[in-house]
Amino acid sequence: MLSALAKRLFGSANDRFIKTLSKTVQEINALEPQLKALDDEGLKARTGWLKERLEKGESLDDILPDAFATVREAAWRVLGQRHFDVQLMGGIVLHRGMIAEMRTGEGKTLVATLPVYLNALSGKGVHVVTVNDYLARRDAEWMGQIYRFLGLTVGCIVHGLSDPDRQQQYAADVTYGTNNELGFDYLRDNLNKYDPKQMVQRDFNYAIVDEVDSILIDEARTPLIISGPTEDSSELYIKIDALIPHLVAADYELDEKARQVTLTEPGVEHMEQLLKEVGLLRSESMYDIQNVALVHHSQQALKAYKLFQRDRDYIVKDNKVIIIDEFTGRMMEGRRYSEGLHQALEAKERVQIQNENQTLASITFQNYFRLYPKLAGMTGTAMTEAPEFSDIYNLDVIEIPTNLPTIRKDDDDQVFRTAKEKYTAIIDSIIDARTRKQPVLVGTASIEKSELLSSLLKQRHIPHQVLNARYHEQEAYIIAEAGVPGAVTIATNMAGRGTDIQLGGNVEMRVRQETEGMEETQRQAKIEQIKAEVAAAKKVALEAGGLYVLGTERHESRRIDNQLRGRSGRQGDPGASRFYLSLEDDLMRIFGSERMDSMLQKLGLKEGEAIVHSWVNKALEKAQQKVEARNFEIRKNLLKYDNVMNDQRKVIYEQRRELMKVEAPELAQTIADMRHETIQSLVDHAIPKGSYPEQWEMRQLHEEILRVLALDLPVEAWAKEEGIDAEQVLERLTEASDKQVAEREERFGPERMRFAERSLLLQILDHLWKEHLLALDHLRHGIGLRAYSQRDPLNEYRREAFELFEALLGRLRETVTSVLTHVEIRTVNPADMAPPPRPVPMQETRQDPALVGADADPAPAAPSGSPVMAMARPNGPAARPAGGAAAAAVATKPRMPESQFGKVPRNAPCPCGSGKKFKQCHGKVG
Structure with missing residues (x-):
């Protein structure tokens, strides 16, 4: 109660911090008239001037107002975009090595140019980390125009580059790249390289992580691993795969909450009998020491059948099992589950089975990103994970206010008894919005659900677009058109899409698509026509209530739900959001919907009716918090x-x-x-x-x-x-x-x-x-x-x-x-040498x-x-x-405590970590 009163009187700690940034923002704004008076050459010359100031002993903080003002003016001249005051605040937060939480549509990509330019002036290099190759390429090209105008070099690290190309990209003042590529380059640089000239990365300096919650929280459970092949065991996977369908429900215990499945005692006996029949088990028990491989293969095959679903966890394409990222809904080309699980899925789906692998090098994202002396991040949803960012990465989260007030209306969830009732209500809600020319974004949790919804819309002859892993290539275009009046877009997860949904449509995307190959005069006329059409369409969409976000179920993480909601109500636009749930949804079913179902039946809830109450929202939030807490413990x-x-x-x-x-x-x-x-x-x-x-x-x-x-x-x-x-x-x-x-x-x-x-x-x-x-x-x-x-x-x-x-x-x-x-x-003589063996x-x-x-x-x-x-x-x-x-x-x-030293040879390095020999350190006599 006292803390609530203090917050009301003095504002929160976040509010007080934001106020301290106002003075610096005023200094930057005061420089604007001076910079507007400069010609392009004069503005470009400021980069050399700022570098000289650093060389003479001034710090980055000393030159921050001048550097930020320079970038703002350059952005206006090059891109026609001027940083808002709140964006300057976001840039200061990023420069100070913190996480800036900025709502969707507030221009995070543009904000990053401020601290990136400032820190790149030191000549030590700055990395901007994105979640996929498309965003890395797009941002390097788009924002790179500002850096190049000001005389800095820009690089981009994506999959498929050769080592000389990577060296060149890392040598640039500013380098964009994906979290995976940067991490794997670090591992590769320390594996099978025998000359410093072969290494592609230079010393770490400063990194800004875009979608920081997705990269440092969601993906942190899964370390990066470089591995080499072991012996071929595909035949064993195929034989054991054929046995799993013979198991009955009593043979295994399935725990969906913990994502585990294990054989019961009768299940072990049944499995042993099946293994004996096909000649794989030659002793009495599958748990004998010589049968370790059989136990492992059986367990992975059981997981493949009972825990992993096609079109939810993976898809089959081009005779390959391709993983679907549970957080972004994207295909993860070339990636594989470890410990034989991927081979078990390949056997299940009757595609070619690839060899298992042995670890050659590995690192977690936590430890990779902690290699940077200075780290910052930005996202639309970080406050809910602030304790984890502070605990693991020593990063504070600052919530940056929106440029215009958010007026989106977030309605309470509607909970139905069955999935059929839920989908009927969803279709009715979509039809109602379309009638009013309101654009609709429908969020689903899996490809399977998005395609089910698509088929229901087709039955009602409702035109729509589907965005999921199957249509990954059309992603940017589908998102760009999602704000057109009456448009219906179905999307499987919305994290890190990188393209804003603009009401009326996206002028830039339409210009790129519709003016290709035109002559300049014809092109300019077409651009003006597109701008007029988009402005008229935006007016219609605004009058209809803005973008309507419709969630078809709750995700395990509330952050993912907030990312979906955040697509509506950008830059002060109106908008609305609502989630439709049923007791048959995974989250509701796993967290005890049976009691709720019987309670709703007793209350006389009729078919087609929904329960709507803020208490239900709170109960769901608690369930999500339990899952998030478990995932935090895993990480x-x-x-x-x-x-x-x-x-x-x-x-x-x-x-x-x-x-x-x-x-x-x-x-x-x-x-x-x-x-x-x-x-x-x-x-x-x-x-x-x-x-x-x-x-x-x-x-x-x-x-x-x-x-x-x-x-x-x-x-x-x-x-x-x-x-x-x-x-x-x-x-x-x-x-x-x-x-x-x-x-x-x-x-x-x-x-x-x-x-x-x-x-x-x-x-x-x-x-x-x-x-x-x-x-x-x-x-x-x-x-x-x-x-x-x-x-x-x-x-x-x-x-x-x-x-x-x-x-x-x-x-x-x-x-x-x-x-x-x-x-x-x-x-x-090199000519007499045998050709080198083909690399493994x-x-x-x-x-x-x-x-x-x-x-x-x-x-x-x-x-x-x-x-x-x-x-x-x-x-x-x-x-x-x-x-x-x-x-x-x-x-x-x-370093380790003396109590654990054990027997150490006299001339061995001392275990205390001093670098001295043991006999000259803790082993010294007298």
Whole structure:
């Protein structure tokens, strides 16, 4: 009560913040007459002047009023659009690294030009992140006119670009791109690249995320994954798929709320019987250790049949199963579900089954976007998720007032008993609106529902347009025409469409469509005609009440509903919205509609009648809040686990980049340190501290030295010498190894040795990191069972992941030492070399929705006259094959408490993360 009174007297915290921006807005406005007096060249020259001010020590905040005023004037001259005062406020909020919530139609795309131009003046690059390729291309071209006019360069990152093209686009002052492409470029830059010149991205500086709630909230549950193919198991998917239809309802438990399905006890017995009949199960139980694959395949096939519906979760097109994004309703071309689920869907739909994949690199959007020192975002719906933005990304949400008051009327929901009654009411409402020439936007939750509604409208001979994943190509045109009087448009989700519904129609779109190929005089006449027609149509639509938004069911997330509603009432236009529900809708059915159904029957609700009350709205909102809270927990949990991997990933990627840039003497020292620490580890293992010579494992040490260092030394004889100790053994081995390396360097030459060391080090690191990711995947899948023994799965995961990482660094040191000891280097004429193997195809995936297909980047060709490494068996057994890449042993490990250090070799890096050796840090004696 007191807080409500304080809010009424002093305004909310958001209102007070907005007031503080007024002074800066007045400063910008005061500069307008001065800039209007400049000619184009004078306005363009301000960019150089502002850059000079930055170089002389002024901050971005100091030059903000001048920069914003420059952009506003440039936008007016180039596009004929002038930023409103509220748009200037939105630009200040974005520049300060916050999220600006601006209603649909308030011009977010134009707002972004203000902070983008300002931050691009530093020369460090600015990224503008969009949700799809169409918007990235459109905004780069449309808003790019302003930047180019002012002398800045503009790039655009979309799917299908080559690495040289990507480098060029990232080098621009302003780069537009999709969240997926930017994330995958980061992963690719740290995978199979062996020279800094091959990397496409430069250091992160500042990013603005458009539709920030869609990207950082909705899509954050699904990490980006680059994976490579495993063995072909398509036959097994087909065989198990044929068994699932034989299962009956009692064989499985379906939990739609949690999106889970599991076999019951009778179901397991039935499944085992079916597997035996087709010869797949040769033991008594499918849960025997040798049948793990059968359990996995059966579970995924069951999910494919019982949880995933065609035309809702995916569609089949061109003999492929294509995922539909649940938030935008778009097809996600090339993306795949992980863990064999997509293969199970392919088997179900009788299309070609593609191989499963193994993770090569992965990152979540949370951790990718937190790499930017400065991050901002904009959307029409963010306030409901403000706590999550603050908790996960440290981003505050500021609600920017609308330029004109919103006068849209949002009616209470109408709830019917059956879907049939609901659709009858929807059709009647559409016909009523059409009669009054009111444009109607009908929102559905799936393709199936949109096509059902379309067929009902066809039966009543009502002309309409359908916008869903099947008609993705016509999206911009359909949306542009949705505001024409009497138009009926059915849309599957409206997030991130990027095209406003303008009452009367979209002049720009019509001009583009209707004036193509015309002569200039004819074209100008046609443009004037189009403008007159649109103005007359807008008047009719306004008199009819503006755009009528009609929702056919509630989405799990209230934000998605608000995005649909937000399409109406833009820029002070009138409008109306209403949702029509039935007790058979998914959300109503899952959240206990049975009690409500019996209650409505007792109250005597007749067929065709609806219940309308604000209490029903509140009850639905609570149900949606429950779902959103569960999804938030999923995202938080995902992030907790990914943070463990993220600490390790940052260490590996940072060291990898340093190794690519490091000078030859430093590289030689790094390799020498790794070799010395490997020898130390071998000696420590064979000669335990405080042991007697007769207890030493000298035969084992001799074998290990021969295997790793290719040195046949009389190690066993040394143990018989009087007064010998571990330090002397270590000294002799190190001396012999250094001498061997010096001889090899003299034979092959320092330049060739450095080339071999750098190439093999990076390859081995890549290979071991890939294996480490697989080990973490396996660990993650089983770690939840630790809860049964009263242990926290997350703490167990942290501890074991750290041990795995420590083992990774140990294997890295040993493998690099062994390979470089055994490798033979010779110069080969490129003409005599066998053609390089075809690169293994890699896929870029999202963990649950998934992947944009791409080929692997080919390994770098050795420069002309460069040495070629050949594995040999000079003095000992063959070295272990080098598969992938290497980080230096001096890599800084993730910090961890001393209590978890365990046994650490004296010369290993200290686990505290200081970068020092353990013996010089926490292992220091005295």
